[in-house]
Amino acid sequence: MLKEFHKFIMRGNVLDLAVGVIIGSAFTGLVTSLTKNLINPILSMFAGKADLSGLYFTILGAKFTYGNFINDVLNFLIIAFVVFLLVKGINRILPSKPAKPAGPTQEELLTEIRDLLKQDQQV
Template sequence: MLSGFKKFLLRGNVLELAVAVIIGAAFNAIVQSLVKDVFTPLLAAIGGQPHFENLEIKVGSSAIKYGLFLNALISFLIVAAVVYFFIIAPYERLTARFSSPEETTLRECPECLSEIPKAAVRCSHCTAQISPLIDQKADQDQR
């Protein structure tokens, strides 16, 4: 029973996830500080308010602190931008560079324009007889 738990903990996915959570928490602290100590004072200086966290609307005896929401929104946008521009976009470029183009197994029927398998000699939609496609790659290999 204990050996199964040990195997579970030593799986690569669990360790990678633990590292991701720790790095994410540290990154969150950096972004929160950047928003609270750099961006909001700059934006607040432009808007005339010393701090966003003090912005609120009084409704009866309650206070709606929309300044805290603005801080959270700015933090979210920064995290989303960092994730997109530094993780997603480079990953997509890298996978596009190293991925091989997918070879299509379909072709268009010349009679009804529906998609049929390349090897088909009769269309399954309109039943037209179709000449077989010559595999150019196989033809070149035979030469």
């Protein structure tokens, strides 16, 4: 069982996934810091508050912190944009596979068969 586990862990896909998760969590912290320390102060010029997470409203005693939601949306948009740029860059760097040459159409094959049958009949 230990050998199977070792074999499973050492597979390329598992290691790639582990590295991706670790880098992703570090990147999330970086984006959260970017939002909190740079973007929120810019937005506070328009919203009037430096910390958007403090924005909320209350209905019947329930507190709705829409400022936290705005922060989360900003984090998501930044991460999605960076992933978009990464994928776009990788697609530019890596050569795309050339399309397989199209084979003969049905009409071309049937025409070839007809011509071959005509040749056989003439001989």
